[in-house]
Amino acid sequence: MAEAKTLGEHLREQGVSRRGFLKFCTATASLMALPPTMVPAIAAALEQARRPSVIWLSFQECTGCTEALTRSYSPTIEDLIFDFISLDYHHTLQAASGDAAEHAREEAMRANWGQYLVIVDGSLPGPDANPGYSTIAGISNWTMLEETVEGAAAVIAIGSCAAFGGLPHARPNPTGAVAVMDLVHDKPVINVPGCPPLPMVMTGVLAQYLTFGQIPELDAYLRPRAFFGQSIHDRCYRRPFYDKGLFAATFDDEGARAGWCLYRLGCKGPSTYNACATMRWNGGTSWPVEAGAPCLGCSESRFWDAGDFYKALSVPTDFDAGAVLAAGAAGAVIGGAAVALSKRRARNEATHRAPVTVDELEQKQ
Amino acid sequence: MIDSVDFLLWVKGPMFNIALAIFALGVTIRLVEIFVLGRKPNYAEARGGEWGPGLRTMVTRSVADPGTFQRAPFDVLVGWIWHVGFLIALLLFIPHIELIKSLLGVGWPGLPNPVVDAVTAVTLVALVATLIHRLRHPVKRHLSTFEDYLIWTVTFLPLITGYLAYHRLIDPYPLALGLHILSAQIFLIVLPFTKLTHMFTAFIARWYNGAIFGRKGVSS
Numbered sequence: 001m002a003e004a005k006t007l008g009e010h011l012r013e014q015g016v017s018r019r020g021f022l023k024f025c026t027a028t029a030s031l032m033a034l035p036p037t038m039v040p041a042i043a044a045a046l047e048q049a050r051r052p053s054v055i056w057l058s059f060q061e062c063t064g065c066t067e068a069l070t071r072s073y074s075p076t077i078e079d080l081i082f083d084f085i086s087l088d089y090h091h092t093l094q095a096a097s098g099d100a101a102e103h104a105r106e107e108a109m110r111a112n113w114g115q116y117l118v119i120v121d122g123s124l125p126g127p128d129a130n131p132g133y134s135t136i137a138g139i140s141n142w143t144m145l146e147e148t149v150e151g152a153a154a155v156i157a158i159g160s161c162a163a164f165g166g167l168p169h170a171r172p173n174p175t176g177a178v179a180v181m182d183l184v185h186d187k188p189v190i191n192v193p194g195c196p197p198l199p200m201v202m203t204g205v206l207a208q209y210l211t212f213g214q215i216p217e218l219d220a221y222l223r224p225r226a227f228f229g230q231s232i233h234d235r236c237y238r239r240p241f242y243d244k245g246l247f248a249a250t251f252d253d254e255g256a257r258a259g260w261c262l263y264r265l266g267c268k269g270p271s272t273y274n275a276c277a278t279m280r281w282n283g284g285t286s287w288p289v290e291a292g293a294p295c296l297g298c299s300e301s302r303f304w305d306a307g308d309f310y311k312a313l314s315v316p317t318d319f320d321a322g323a324v325l326a327a328g329a330a331g332a333v334i335g336g337a338a339v340a341l342s343k344r345r346a347r348n349e350a351t352h353r354a355p356v357t358v359d360e361l362e363q364k365q
Numbered sequence: 366m367i368d369s370v371d372f373l374l375w376v377k378g379p380m381f382n383i384a385l386a387i388f389a390l391g392v393t394i395r396l397v398e399i400f401v402l403g404r405k406p407n408y409a410e411a412r413g414g415e416w417g418p419g420l421r422t423m424v425t426r427s428v429a430d431p432g433t434f435q436r437a438p439f440d441v442l443v444g445w446i447w448h449v450g451f452l453i454a455l456l457l458f459i460p461h462i463e464l465i466k467s468l469l470g471v472g473w474p475g476l477p478n479p480v481v482d483a484v485t486a487v488t489l490v491a492l493v494a495t496l497i498h499r500l501r502h503p504v505k506r507h508l509s510t511f512e513d514y515l516i517w518t519v520t521f522l523p524l525i526t527g528y529l530a531y532h533r534l535i536d537p538y539p540l541a542l543g544l545h546i547l548s549a550q551i552f553l554i555v556l557p558f559t560k561l562t563h564m565f566t567a568f569i570a571r572w573y574n575g576a577i578f579g580r581k582g583v584s585s
Contacts, residue, residue, distance in 0.1 A: 220369070220537040231538070243478045245459055264463060271538055300539075301370040307377065314460035315467040316381040317374065327386035328393045335397030342402070 007210070008047035021046075028207045031200070031275070032216070032226040042211050049210040053108050053116040055148055056090035059141040060134050060168040060177055061122025065159040066092050068196035085206065088116075091136075102137050105148065113151040117209070120145065120155060120162040120180045123169055127183075129176025145183060154188040154215055155180060158202065160298055163191035163221075170304035181222055188215045191222040193274075195298035200279050201227045221301060223273065232269035232295050235277035238262065251292065262289060266310040268297030373543035376550065384550035391557025396565060404573070412582030422575025423568050439498060443491050450488030454481055454524065478531075485528050492521050512559055519555045522548035 011021055025043040029036065058066070070093070087093065088108035089101065096104055108116060124141035125133045131140030139147075149155055157180040160166040168177035181189045192205055205224055208216045216224040233239065241247070241261040248255035249264055261267070269277075272295050280287040289295055294310070297303040307317035429441045455461060459475040466472035475481075496517055499505045526535075526545035535541035555561060578584065 231533070234533075242459075245475050245477045247459070263459065271542065273538070302374065306370075306374060311467065312460065312463035314464045316464070317378045318382070319385075319468065320382045321468075323382050324385045324389050328389035331390040331393030332397045334390075335394040336401060338394070338398055339401040 005051060006047060007049045007051075010051075028204055028211075031204050031279075032208055033229070042207075045211040046207065051086045052153075052210070053112040054085045054087050054119055055105055055108055055116055055152075056087060056093075056119045056121070057141075057144060057148060058091050059120065059122035059124040059145075059162070060175065061159065061161050062167075063092055065121045065194075065196040066090070069199050069202055085117075098137070102139075109148065109151050115153055116151065118145075118148050118152040118155045119158050121158045123161040123165045123177035123179060124183070126176045126178035129178075133175035142183065145180070149184050149187055152187055154190060154209070155184050156190045156192060156205065157181065157222075158192050159197055160193040160195045160301075160303065163193035163223075164301040166195065167304060169302070189222055190215055190218065190224060193221075193223060193228075193299040193301075195296075195303075197299070198227070198275055198279055198281065201275055219273070223299075227275045228273040228299065230273065230275075230278075232272045232274055232277050232289070233267075236269055236289060237277070238289060256292060262292075262294040264312055265294045266308060266312060267294035268300070268303070268306070268309075268313055269295040270313055272297040272300050274299040369537050369540035369543065373539040373546075376543050376546040380547065380550060384553050388553040388556060391554075392562075392565065395557050395562055399566065399569065407580065411580050413579045415576035415579050418579025418584075419572040419574075419576035422578070423571045426571040426574065443494055443498070447488045447491035447495065450484045450491065451520070451524065453484045454488060454527065457481060482528075482531065485524060485531075489521075489524055489528060492517070492524065496521075516555065516559050516561050519548070519552045519561075523552055 008021075022039065022043055025039050025046065026036070029039050029042055034042075086108075089105040091101070094101060094104065122134075122141075124145060125131055127142060131142060134141045136144060157163040161168060161177075162180050165173075165177050165179045165182075168175055169179070181191065190205060192201055194201070201224075204227060205216065208224070208226070216226055219225050219228055221228075233242070236242075238259065238261045241259070242263055246255060246258075246260040247264045248258075248260045248262055250256065251265065256265075263270075267289065269289065276287040276295070277289070280290070296309050297306060300306070305317075307313075307315065434441050453476065456465075456473075457476040458481045459478070462472050462475050476484075499509055499513070499517075523545065526541070526548045529535050530538070530541035530545045533541065535544065552561070556564065
């Protein structure tokens with residue numbers, strides 16, 4: 001339930017120093033590409049922010065997003081910010097179950113009508129699909145989403161499943177899964193994709209919402225530009241090797257050992273927009289490309305269907321050599337037939353040649 | 366906006382096969398036609414070989430003779446610049462090499478990206494110059510047909526879309542990449558049915574020229 005305590009009070013209670021808090025504000029400002037002069041404004045706004053009520057709906061998901069958010073750090077200021085929101089409904093984290101859990105959701109909605117944030121992780125069976133593929137307390141995902149979103153201030157789709165459909169939406173999409181933005185049209189939707197998304201991106205989006213009281217600037221896929229504004233490729237520390245044309249050809253060759261570019265091993269960095277390359281994972285320890293694994297493009301729509309993970313980005317997804325060869329063979333047949341036809345015509349003309357006389361030509365004119 | 370991803374997956378998937386199939390069909394029709402038609406048998410006694418002069422002419426005819434260069438220095442110079450630039454961008458850009466390798470199984474070393482980028486910029490400028498030249502030159506404008514402008518466009522589009530995609534000047538990126546791939550596919554589809562066939566026939570024609578002269582015992 002939303003409480004009257006401000007974030008400043010809450011953080012002081014948790015023993016967070018002023019210096020630590022300002023460092024967080026500075027990091028947030030730089031992540032959001034704001035000038036350093038904005039840091040005091042962010043600090044002031046966050047200090048005074050009231051606990052917003054958050055309802056977290058988990059649909060067709062694997063809980064990986066929640067795991068990433070809650071387990072990847074030892075307690076840090078991001079966790080505290082996360083603690084600070086009033087998480088009134090979350091299957092995995094709440095103590096209540098069954099009817100009590102559903103009552104908590106309804107209660108939170110009533111108490112904070114028009115104010116609360118809805119966070120969704122997981123896709124949901126679309127309107128045309130069998131709702132039975134995913135239900136909670138006998139309520140279909142879609143009904144629950146519709147009901148809950150009605151009184152929401154904004155909806156945040158966490159993870160690639162909620163943002164773009166993700167794994168459930170991958171071909172052949174047996175459950176008819178759709179993304180949150182396919183169904184929610186009358187409320188602001190913020191997509192925070194990733195499989196899972198970076199915890200700092202999640203807290204950053206919340207911090208921005210708390211600071212400015214409005215949703216951040218979004219890109220064409222409704223992702224906050226502050227975190228999804230640049231491609232992995234453009235911020236990758238291996239980029240100089242790409243530009244020089246130095247590539248690892250296998251996972252254990254000289255190039256791989258020397259830390260060369262992973263483009264040829266299928267890195268989707270050029271087409272992937274995310275903050276992994278700058279923020280990194282596990283408290284800034286490392287990230288997939290640094291660990292020698294090509295970027296899979298997990299924060300992009302339909303990344304499961306976008307071709308082989310380990311084939312270069314420029315390689316076609318379903319090349320059908322047979323069809324192309326068949327077309328070539330058909331071309332040879334048609335070409336041969338055309339030649340036969342014109343040769344026969346030439347022969348015909350040679351045998352049935354009827355020379356015209358000058359008089360005939362003059363008569364025609 | 367998800368549509369741009371669907372579009373990219375379509376050009377990388379089914380459309381790629383369609384474009385390549387039309388290209389294969391068209392090119393084999395044209396080449397089989399040319400080779401099977403052949404030439405009229407020549408009953409005169411040969412005064413020299415065909416292969417040597419044929420192959421030599423394939424090279425010598427690619428370089429303009431001094432007279433041609435003096436008469437049309439712009440055509441020769443700019444023509445060379447953009448043809449070479451186009452081939453460098455097509456064949457020595459690493460993602461293109463990866464694509465060719467996945468289709469044909471053969472690859473080769475590429476050039477560093479900033480080099481390909483600079484070459485592409487020069488090629489684009491040269492191509493625009495050829496268009497302006499064609500439009501401003503009264504004789505050339507008179508001789509130009511719809512097909513000439515069509516093949517200029519389908520040649521220009523893959524370069525400009527590739528340049529825009531590389532520099533991320535079209536948003537969202539999947540749309541930029543999709544447009545680039547589609548423009549290359551349009552190039553492939555149009556190729557066999559227009560003057561672009563010269564990619565294959567120019568050298569064959571030069572060989573025939575040299576071979577005919579060689580057989581007659583004259584230098585070409």
